Amino acid sequence: MAQQHILQVSELTKKVRFILESELNTVWLCGEISNFIAASSGHWYLSLKDQKSQVRCAMFKGNNRRVSIQPQNGQQVLVRAKVSLYEPRGDFQLIIEQMESAGEGLLRQQYQLLKDQLHKEGLFELYHKQAIPKxxxxxxxxxxxxxxxxxxxxxxxxxxxxxxxxxxxxxxxxxxxxxxxxxxxxxxxxxxxxxxxxxxxxxxxxxxxxxxxxxxxxxxxxxxxxxxxxxxxxxxxxxxxxxxxxxxxxxxxxxxxxxxxxDTEERIKNLLSLSKRAHIAIGQQLKRSSHLLGSLNHRLSQVHPEQQLRNKQQKSDDLTLRLQGLISRKLNQVKHQPTYLEQRLINASPANKVKQKLQYAAQLNTQLIRAQQRLLMAKREVFSHQCEQLHIVSPLATIARGYSITRTEQGKMVKSIKDLEIETSIKVEVSDGVIDAKVLAVKAN
The missing domain is CATH 3.40.50.9100 (Dehydroquinase, class II)
Structure with a gap:
């Protein structure tokens, strides 16, 4: 008992109310009104009963304002309500949201069910509608x-x-x-x-x-x-x-x-409007026909035999002039053709070809000589430049400036006093000759 939670009465009624409202939600109910009370607050309180049972109900003024009937005891009604519990007394009750006479209410239900069925079958769709004849x-x-x-x-x-x-x-x-x-x-x-x-x-x-x-x-x-x-x-x-x-x-x-x-007057107006439109259409058609007639007359005049003959004569004159011009150009070509052929023969003769080849060979020889001269001059300039560079780095140039080169008798260049010994014979090379000498003493710096 110590481990089990003991409910308060208010907790129990609250839980029961929650279960009723969440599980049953909204229901439709048909029954007879009894114990009807219209409170001063505007709310209605009543019981709905049948031959075996009854249930307490409440309908608040926000909902009962929309009721088209005047409830009274003994009246059969159809209601839509939420199942609930009145917590202060623990009474099971219905909160009515909608109320109507039982007969009409059932008809409305049947109406809505059949309407939904026909709508699902497509009987209300616009594409099934026929047009009403005008x-x-x-x-x-x-x-x-x-x-x-x-x-x-x-x-x-x-x-x-x-x-x-x-x-x-x-x-x-x-x-x-x-x-x-x-x-x-x-x-x-x-x-x-x-x-x-x-x-x-x-x-x-x-x-x-x-x-x-x-x-x-x-x-x-x-x-x-x-x-x-x-x-x-x-x-x-x-x-x-x-x-x-x-x-x-x-x-x-x-x-x-x-x-x-x-409407008859409207039909008369429509007839007058149609008559006016027909008059305009006939006028436009006559205008188009007149224009077409003029066009056909013009085309007929163009195909008249006399006009055709004139056209043929004009075309014949044009062809004659074109033929004369062509003959004249051909005669000029024939007239100048011997001179043209003679010139072509001269240009194509072997002597002329040899002369052209000799001239071409002379041009090539001249170009070759000029190219050799330019190449030789370029090589000379390069050689002269390289000699100058070589002279700059040559030991002889260094000697010419007052320096000398010391060698042993074997020709090995002396770079340090360590390379010499006392009484060793050496050769000192200066700018204008070689001096033979002997080492008498060696001193370090």
Missing amino acids: LIETVGIITSPTGAAVKDIMNVLKRRNPLLKVIVYPVLVQGEQAKYDITHAITLANQRNEVDALLIARGGGSLEDLWAFNEEIVARAIFQSALPIISGVGHEIDTTLSDYVADLRAPTPSAAAELVSA
Whole structure:
């Protein structure tokens, strides 16, 4: 017991709270409200229960401001909450972040799941969208024949384009049968192929009212339609899966009607604009044709026989002048050719060749003599310079300046007194002769 850590109550509740919040995190829960209290602080406190269990809940005012319903005891709700623990009392509880009516909440979950599925399959991608024809002569409307939406659409079409043909495919737009009616109408319109575009419309309502246009069977029928489809379901804030899959989405049925109908006044303006453009284009075409006609007339005059004959005569005169000039140059060449050949013969004769060779040999001999003289002079200068250098370093030059060279009788040069002995005969060489002498004494410096 001494080694085991004993927890305080607050430590235990803190650890349990940490485990609950980290492990379970956020959960969705459906249940019945009981013990509902709206505190003066703005927070809500309640319990959610089913037939077997209940759990305490708290929803703080920062989150409950966004709740669109007024909670009351006995009401079934769908909540998104974090699992937690109220530490002061050790009570297990949920911290609610989002609350909505159970029926609509479940529908929203189904809507989101199907939306994610269709998005992953690529049904919402832009490259699948068909272009809406610019000129629509016949439009098909898939809607309730007695609803306000069809009346609004017909009023808009009549005002903007009375000539537009309209085919209504009557369907239910609410209830379990609605999804089958809408799917059948889309298939029927594609089989008949009698309209240029389809308009799917319905007035506004709750999520449950518009649910037929969130059904998977309807979304896939719209995606598979060969006819371009415009979706005009609900009000601007309402968005259904049909809007995502359709080739074009309009915020309201009336807006969808405007998209498929060109305004009559606008069409008149377009016709006037096209007429003006056609008039300008015809004028430009006439101008180009006139210019082309003038060009063709000019080309025709150039190929006229008389013009062709003149051109041929001019060309003949030009060739005649060129031929005369060529003949004249050839005659001059023939006339001067003997003189030219004679000169070439003289230049090529053996005597002339021998004379040229002799002149060339004389030039070479002269060049050789000059080269020998230059070489001899250069050698003399080098020899004279070397003699001067040799004289400078010669012993004779040293002797001439008053010095002498002493040798033994054997001819060995005396460099030190150690090389001599008393009574030794020596020879002293001076500048003008040799002196025979004998050593009488030797003194060191």
